[in-house]
Amino acid sequence: MPRIGRWVIALPMALLAIATIYPVLFTANVAFKSRREYVLDRFAVAESFGWDNFATAWTRSGLDRYFVNSLLVTAASVLLLILIGSMAGFAFSHLSFRGSRLLFAGCLGALLVPFQVIMVPFFRVLVDTGLLDTYPGLVLAYVSQFLPFTIFLMTSYYAGIPRDIVEAARIDGNSPFGVYRRIMLPLGRPALVSVAILNALYCWNDVLVALLVMQSSEHRTLMVGITALRGQYSSDIPTFAAGVLIAAVPLLLVYLVFQRQITEGVTAGSTKG
């Protein structure tokens, strides 16, 4: 390290770490407080770590239902994304066929079309196909939104797998699909895990697409449920905080378990070479 006092830098970094973590801890503490405790003293540690606020948010506000909706939609979207994305990634990286460059450019070009830009006509397409306010409608929305990124990552990952392996498998009598299923799918596991986790985070965390596609309240996803909870409990901050914590806990767990895969996925497309 160049000549500069390490601790002169370490101090602001420590302060920033506190600024990063404190708002979350504060909210977690509030979630365990009674309304009276919260009004009297915002900062004191909760007197008794009761679960009343969580029970209220979970059952009476329907978060239980929204939680299951989010799980279903996220799981289905991620499965479809890694299946469709890895198939295309294999074809683009290892099979030569007429029009492949054009199709690949088209798939990447879709990165330029964020959901906000096509939101209005997308709504019309869902109405026309009868997919509005349905689970398949939301799943297709997520798949179409995150597919370009998935294809890009899978293509660049598969491009790093030697062609000889594919050739050998072909000579052993595998069809291209056989090569995909027996060779590429297993070899692609590290990339697939990263892509799956990143896509799961995106789907779980989204609110815009879910607000647009899911019209009826029983189809709400968890994040939409949280925005509704805010209106419902605007004067009962502890219950609102409990709902927020319920929505955040799965993310905290995913982060703790998969931190390495998440950061690898984030950086995979950025700085190769």
Place this chain on the structure above:
Amino acid sequence: MTVGTASAPARAAELSEGRRWAMPERAWPYLLVAPAVLVLAVFRFYPLLLGANFSLTGDGEQNGQFNGLANYVEIFRDPVFGSALRNVGLLILLLPVAVAVPGLLATFLFLHVPGHRFYRSVYFFPVVLSPVIIGAIFNIVLAIDGPVNVLLGGLGLRPVEWLGDPGIAMFSVVAVHIWATFGMALVIFLAGFATLDRSLLDAARVDGANLAQTIRHVIVPGLSRTIQFVVVTTMIGMLTSMFGLLYVMTGGGPGSSTYLPELYIWVMQGEMNRPALASAASMVLFALMVVIGAAQIRILRRATKEA
């Protein structure tokens, strides 16, 4: 390696085997890419064309009738859309901050400040939280009687209306957005640092360069591509992933002080029932994205070729 183009020997092998493969074999690549191409064609590119068409037609009673550029004229006269565009300008002005903060932090982490592993984990953690959760947390933290103002009061300062003052609200939201996303840029910078030539750093140290000189003459030139990438992705992130924050924290208010084009599109489509007008705003946002995204695609392409 260039995607989709076989090397010469591979192509030769393919030609010789081509005769052995039955016709359906040649169809395999198309079958493998078909689901992806279909999904993107139907749910991405077709709506884009449809939206371009909508933007040139009327709303309400004039639904579907061609009316030229009337919608575009109307949105550019709408003070709310004007406010949204001004806020885009503000984002561009704040972009250097959003890039420099993680860049500087990554530099410190790279130079192994005590506790760098711990800091890296902590800083990245908000990245996994959704904008809704973050917005909700900061609704509580920045409330007029919330902890930040309680702290200010303890210092003898007057409370600030972080989200209720039109002159302050947008800065609050952008600050929260940067708080939530700087960990992402930080990790990308760190990946860039991993490719940096160590010997240049050692040479700088031998020459007695201080930290500022090292950053200016070694790190910035060495990481130019990473910096480009972070600038582009941060800008796109600001234009397309603040909806959740805006929706939860301010709803565009007070007044129209925290509008961005994406929120304007949402309000016009959902609340005002003006889909054609919303489509015109969408096309303006798309034009912004194409300008920024063209740079991104160039960088991504280069990365794939070198993979």
